[in-house]
Amino acid sequence: DVKVTQSSRYLVKRTGEKVFLECVQDMDHENMFWYRQDPGLGLRLIYFSYDVKMKEKGDIPEGYSVSREKKERFSLILESASTNQTSMYLCASSLPRGSNTEAFFGQGTRLTVV
Amino acid sequence: GENVEQHPSTLSVQEGDSAVIKCTYSDSASNYFPWYKQELGKRPQLIIDIRSNVGEKKDQRIAVTLNKTAKHFSLHITETQPEDSAVYFCAASIISSASKIIFGSGTRLSIRP
Numbered sequence: 094d095v096k097v098t099q100s101s102r103y104l105v106k107r108t109g110e111k112v113f114l115e116c117v118q119d120m121d122h123e124n125m126f127w128y129r130q131d132p133g134l135g136l137r138l139i140y141f142s143y144d145v146k147m148k149e150k151g152d153i154p155e156g157y158s159v160s161r162e163k164k165e166r167f168s169l170i171l172e173s174a175s176t177n178q179t180s181m182y183l184c185a186s187s188l189p190r191g192s193n194t195e196a197f198f199g200q201g202t203r204l205t206v207v
Numbered sequence: 208g209e210n211v212e213q214h215p216s217t218l219s220v221q222e223g224d225s226a227v228i229k230c231t232y233s234d235s236a237s238n239y240f241p242w243y244k245q246e247l248g249k250r251p252q253l254i255i256d257i258r259s260n261v262g263e264k265k266d267q268r269i270a271v272t273l274n275k276t277a278k279h280f281s282l283h284i285t286e287t288q289p290e291d292s293a294v295y296f297c298a299a300s301i302i303s304s305a306s307k308i309i310f311g312s313g314t315r316l317s318i319r320p
Contacts, residue, residue: 126308133216135296135312136251143305151307152208183250190302194239198250 096120099184099199106206112171114202116184123189125167126196127151127159130181142167143189174206209234211299213311220287221319228282228314230297237299240273240280241308245294254295255282258302284316292318 100115118125124143128136128151138151140159148159156178160168167186171178181203187196210233220226232240241256257264257271257280264271268287273280284291294315300308 124306128310133312135213136310138307138309141307147305149305149307152309185308187308189306194300194302195241195253195256196243196298196308198252200250 097184097186097197097199099182099202101202102200104202104204106171106174106204108175108206110171110174110206112174112204112206114169114171114182114184114204116167116169116186116199117165118167118186118197119165120186120197121164122186122197123164124187124196125161126185126187127157127167127169128183128185129153130183130201136183139169171204174204176206178204179206180204209237209299209307209309211297211309211311213297213314215314216312217315217317219317219319222287222289224287226282226284226287226291226316228295228297228316230280230282230299230311232278232280232299232309234299234301235275235278236301239300239302240271241298241300242271242282243296243298243310245296245313247293251296287316287318289318289320292316 126141127139142161184199185196238259243251245251297311
């Protein structure tokens, strides 16, 4: 079974803090993604990475950065957390091509910024 | 970039009836269209997908249709059951070495007993 694991299920941080969300996958997937999920807005892509040290902005990258130093790990960084970044964050990974390009999701991190 | 619109945002159907969820996409280069189901408190999971070389695909009570000319694709669930209650997301992407997966805004499906 593919496993995508996010480091925390729940986080509470203060405004202005630097926040790190970690995601690890064990299936040697090239593609990794960070989404945020808000009611009525679906899954919005923040950043994605298609290889080590490679990244591309998604639809809502402002206020976020990412790091992919190893293939299995993709980190989302909130440089200075703000209350409007309170949300559910979902990491996913997939193969870019082939017969199975299914994206597998982590369990999510619910971040509250106070 | 790709934009995926999904309708309706909420859908309530009687148990045993059919449910249809519709999506449109903007990027004509998109060639892979998955559907994900997210049950309450759980992660999204793939339920069915379709590639652009196919017009329809079925898996038991679930089917997906694709109209590339109109850039529409739809999820059909027949003989709905209580366990079908969930949020459903459509998505679009391009099968290649570096491709985003863009999701629709989701449909909350409720099955009335």
